[in-house]
Amino acid sequence: MKTKIVILLATFFSAFAMLPDRTITGTISDSNQAPISGVMVTVAGGKAFTLSDSLGKYSIPVPTFSRSLTFSCVGYKTKEVKIAKSSVLNVTMDAIAPGQEEVVEADHENEVLELIVEPNFAKMAASPSTYAACTPMRSQKMNTENYNPINENGFQMVGQQAVTTFSVDVDRASYSNMRRFVNAGQMPPIDAVRIEEMINYFEYDYPQPADGKSVSVTTEITDSPWNRGLKLLHIGLQAKTVSSKNLPASNLVFLIDVSGSMSDENKLPLLKQAFKLLVDQLRAEDKISIVVYAGAAGVILPPTSGADKMKIREALESLEAGGSTAGGEGIEMAYKLAKENFLPKGNNRVILATDGDFNVGISSEGELQRLIxxxxxxxxxxSIMGFGMGNYKDSHIETLADKGNGNYAYIDNIQEARKEFVQEFGGTLFTVAKDVKIQIEFNPAHVQAYRLIGYENRALKNEEFHDDKKDAGDMGSGHTVTAIYEIVPAGMQSSYLAQTDALKYQKNNASEISKTDEMLTIKIRYKNPDSEKSVLFDLPVKYTSKPMSACSENLRFASSVAEFGLLLRNSEFKGKSSYANVIARAKGAFGKDEEGYRSEFVRLVKTTQSLDGSQQTARKD
Known part of the structure; x- marks a missing residue:
């Protein structure tokens, strides 16, 4: 009998242990309702932990059997809170002053327990793995942020201009910056919305390159969901994925802005947390240096092996903000250090972390561009990682990253830092194809006009496609690039098309052109990382349109992000776009979504939908 009972109990607990985890989310704030960033959230009795982001938000997977979460940080009373049925758990933390006793509050089945602890602030600050350094987030004015103006691409008549050329773009900063505004209850400025960066924030399932190429290309054609009668051309590029064990050694120089403008909790404190994640990915053969700049620039960590993680972490932890911003001097010093430790067959890169507010030294954009x-x-x-709000200079940062053959990301929370430095470590730091250019020739027998959605600041002259001296975008290991054209089919009437006269002196090959079912030809040109001579291949694309429902998840989700971008920009080409359509199409194209980025996108769209009606007139154009 006892044996049967034991077996039944074992079976019961085994089944209970196999129940799936659930995710608890919430916001952590102080007694004044100001969100607190950097709070360490741990599962009582477990190993899972996370940190609250710059808006006080957190998300943590919790085993079914767990009963409570613990919230701890320097300067606040540690709090243990019971997990209820709801998956949302908002917490208010009380501040303590040095010398006071800390009360660890525990709520178990409505029984409140108080554990009296004498806090050791020095020990807490020195042990970030046990305690987080937290800061309440105060409201800030955002009237000094700066963005380059975007003149939206219009439709080009194939009879006048049959060829279009642009550089790829793997930057993602616009999406996370947009997310920061929406999470703060604001519509983003129109010029902060770069649609190609929003589309390329997400991963897509394109085939790996074959035949020794570094890049593959995939296409699909379907009906435009927001402009009846028009077509969408979806182009997907996939860079080859290099195994992490085969990645070349790195010579990295962290160039960190520690000026007074970086003192806010969503700047230097978040920056430290972000770079620590990158340090965890380094190997013994990698070398890292740290240069800081404020009123002047200096080296605080000489070249150090990636194996000496404690030394690197201590150098990061020692950083404090103050002074003006000698950005130009810091960049020169970082490049000098990178050159002195140059690896001929390695990855040599300066990673600049800043809010972009240069005001001392080489500060003109032209001078900095020529230097880079x-x-x-x-x-x-x-590569540049942007931080902060209020005085954020996106226009400055974006231009410098473009000229430096690197990536540009905006880090709005610790989860975004993890995405850049952990999940996409290879793509962020290791280039497999540089100066990647795309050129398309449209067949006038099938296409009357075309419009590239986004990529306004990536346009190239057609003759620059063949010029190997012309800089273009780079693709890292495993990176994908997606571009979407909206097309007016031949013979269709559209209000988007301006009246133009036919060219008088051009040869008319209409009879020959009409014999082919090719809608267009795509040409791809790129260089391997160790070469200055480009590789060229092309892909003819037939006019084979499919209904949206029969298209890949890649196209369906990318088109939903593009439509969202049209709404955010209040585009003159948005047609019948709507938040409801964006949400419905995106929800039907989640795919695996293991990290939850696509489901987060839908949440952002829903939030924006509620903001748009009340704040549309207050947006900055």
Missing amino acids: EEKRKGGIYL
Whole structure:
């Protein structure tokens, strides 16, 4: 009998242990309702933990059998809170002053327990793995942020201009920056919305390159969901994925802005947390240096092996903000250090972390561009990670990243840092194809006019496609790039098309052109990382349109992001776009969505939908 009972109990607990985890989310704030960033959230009795982001938000997977979460940070009373049936758990934390006793509050089945602890602030600050350094997030004015103006692409008549050329773009900063505005209850400024960066924020399932190529290309054609009668051309590029064990050694220089403008909790404190995640990915053969700049620039960590993680972490932890911003001097010093430790067959890169507010030294955009272009030619790339709000200078940062053959990301929370430095470590730091260009020739027998959605600041002259000296975008290991054209089919009437006269002196090959079912031809040109000579291949595309429901998840989700971008920009080409259509199409194309980015997108669209009606007139154009 006892044996049967034991077996039954074992079976019961085994089944209970196999129940799936659930995710608890919420916001952590102080007694004044100001969100607190950097709070460590742990599962009582478990190993799972997370940190609250710059808006005080957190998300943590919790085993079914767990009963409570613990919230801890320097300067606040540690709090243990019971997990209820709801998956949303908002917490208010009480501040404590040095010398006071800390009360660890525990709520178990409505029984409140108080554990009296004498806090050791020095020990807490020195042990970030046990305690987080938290800061309440105060409201800030956003009237000094700066964005380059975007003149939206219009429709081009094939009879006048049959060829279009542009550089790829793997930057994602616009999406996370948009998310920051929406999460704060604001519509983003129109010029902060770069639709191609929003589309390319997400991963897509394109085939790996074959036949020794570094890049593959995939196409699909369907009906435009927002402009009846028009077509969408979806183009997907996939860079080859290099195994992490085969990645070349890295010579990285962290260039960190520690000026006074970086003192806010969503700037330097978040920056430290983000770079620590990158440090965890380094290997013994990798070398890292740290240069800081404020009123002046200096080296605080000479080249150090990636194996010496404690030394690197201590250098990061020692950073404090203050002074003006000698950005130009810092960049020069970082490049000098990178050159002195140059790896001929390695990855040589400066990673600049800043809010972009340069105001001392080489501060003109032209001077900085020329400096970065010169260093790029020597094989040292520049990636930029943007932080903060209020005085954020997106216009400055975006231009410098473009000239430096690197990536540009905006880090709005610790989850975004994890995405850039952990999940996409290879793509962020290791280039497999540089100066990637796309050129398309449309067949006038099938296409009357076309419009590239986004990529306004990536346009190239057609003759620059063949010029190997012309800089273009780079693709890292495993990176994908997606582009969407909206097409007016031949013979269709559209209000988007301006009246133009036919060319008088051009040869008319209409009879020959009409014999082919090719809608267009795509040409791809790129360079391998160690070469200055480009590789060229092309792909003819037949006019084979499919209904949206029969298209891949890649196209369906990318088109929903594009439509959302049209709404955010209040585009003159948005047609019948609507938030409801965006949500419905995106929800039907989640795919695996293991990290939850696509489901988060739908939440952002829903939030934006509620904001748009009340705040549309208050937006900055």
